[in-house]
Amino acid sequence: MMRSMVSKLVDSEAGEHALGIFAEMEIEILQATFDLADAAGVDRPDNIPPKEGRKQALQAVVSAVVSGDFAEFWAEEMGAELFESTPSPKHVAAGADSDVWESQIETWAAGVREQHDGIEATDRELAGIVCNDLYGAELAEYENRVVAVEQSDLMEQLVAGNMRTAKQLITDATAEIQEEDNGE
Template sequence: MIDRVQEQMQKQSAGAMFERFRPQMEALATVVARREASQLRLAQRLAEASDAEVSVDAVADVEERADQLEAMAEAAATQDLEGWYFGEFAPDHLDNPEQAAQYAGLDGDAWENQIAAWATAYRSQSPEAESFEDRELAGIHVENEFGVPLEEFEQNVVDWSPGEGIETVLTAHLTTVEQVMATVAADLEGEE
């Protein structure tokens, strides 16, 4: 009981601290969002000017992206980053994020047991599944259920931690820019 009270007090204190610095956070988030949008537009121009098969899916709206960054910071400050990540950020990146959240941060043994359970379920439903490895069957399941490859699911869900979550959100657009630049550079260097 005392632990819950202390935890609640910490959350309230962190929330109050966030409110105190909200104007600075809003300004910072807006600056970051503007720079990202500029970089994404330039990456798209670079992709279009080259023969490389790469593109930028969309340039985020500056105001929406700034709001997203602010919401992430507030969730981190109030110790609800996992709830925010799977409720607000993940829906743009995978299917059924609420269901995916149950696999967040699983340790190695628990994750391997889950992979084995999915494989067993597939094998019980289809004799053809006997010829596939457990990870192959888990990959089929994850692709069908969550719309992403197994490796991406492991990286962004199973291996999720608050630090990883923050990094994923903060670098999402930078990663896109880097991918465009690397693909165009490889094309220009004749390595594609």
């Protein structure tokens, strides 16, 4: 019931308006910090996302969280950009020590052993072969970027990433200006 109410709010005209305001302010802050970075001679990202696109992205994140489909959303929207194929949603934030992940490693290793009778390697080494074939990534990288992360960290990155970028640009520009003022 609560999920349904929140979902209706997110998809409502008022919800869209609120997300639009947030997206507009975020983009304006980014533009101002990009201008500051340029004036201070500090490196910055190349592009600012379009306001409407950012609003839609925020709405999609909030909807995915509210509906309980965040892992699927992240795998399809973000994970697919990081790897050669879309990560399994059941891997997203599962935890490197979770039964889900340990079972996956065992399953992958067993599959390699079935195909290559007598192969001598650890489960992780064999799982690494499958992971590389499936995702184009080493097992440790896939674990670090998909499995071992916290869902809350992934959500924060999606929602607050642009603001963190702006904060870092302000910090870098301030340091550059202070160095110039001190004659360094």
